Amino acid sequence: MMTQRTLIIGGATGIGFAVAQLMAKRGDNIILAGRNANKLSNASQRLQTIDSTVDALEIDIADEEQLKNLSLTLGKVDHIVVTAGSQAPGGIFTSLDFQKAKQAFDIKFWGGLAVARYLSDNINPGGTLTLTSGFLARRTVPGTMVKTTMNAALEAAVKILAKELSPLRVNIISPGLTDTEAYASMAPEARQQMLSRAAENLPAKTFGHAEDLAKGYLFVIDNPFVTGSVVDIDGGALIN
Secondary structure (H helix, E strand, C coil), rough: CCCEEEEEECCCHHHHHHHHHHHHHHHCCCEEECCCCCHHHHHHHCCCHHHHHEEECCCCCCHHHHHHHHHHHCCCCCEEEECCCCCCCCHHHHHHCCHHHHHHHHHHHHHHHHHHHHHHHEEEEEEEEEEEEEHHHHHCCCHHHHHHHHHHHHHHHHHHHHHHCCCCCCEEEEECCEEEECCCCCCHHHHHHHHHHHCCCCCCCCEEEEHHHHHHHHHHHHHHCCCCCEEEEECCCHHH
């Protein structure tokens, strides 16, 4: 396989970084992008121990002007992966902070669509755009209105994007509970207990690791017959 160039937005931590590691190990050139310069720098240093070219750039995908400018300087890439998330407020609908809810949508939903709009022309023929949702998109859980609707909207949008941006292949990965830095604020023992309890209730009897999810991104990137797909990697959460 020829060396490929991949932009990973949200690639400094968690699932995005795991994707970057797998792609770097097979010799791809990686561009890590995100909002936190320190995390980008640390992630780049870790990846540079692998025999791969790594670049980093600061960008906020909620800012359309930044994406417009990036489209002029990025050059051609083979793939774009978006794992950037947002802090979605929880709680019952009648108590929601609408301003925070809108900010969450601006980053994950509108930000993801803005990437498709402004950067899809930078993707080489035969390339891919892969977004990220979450299993709550199709799971009714009180108190998760923002996460549910935001992820459901993204999954619906991917179907349209796959048709309108064809032959560019557009897919979305829907993770279940995954052990990432998102839980870094928890005490280690409490974090392990929470993950273990969740695993007991899943058909797979295990919680997800970032590396498990990363393999799903590589699947939709490498398989030329996959587009417009929502790929669930959730330990069976949706069949519970």
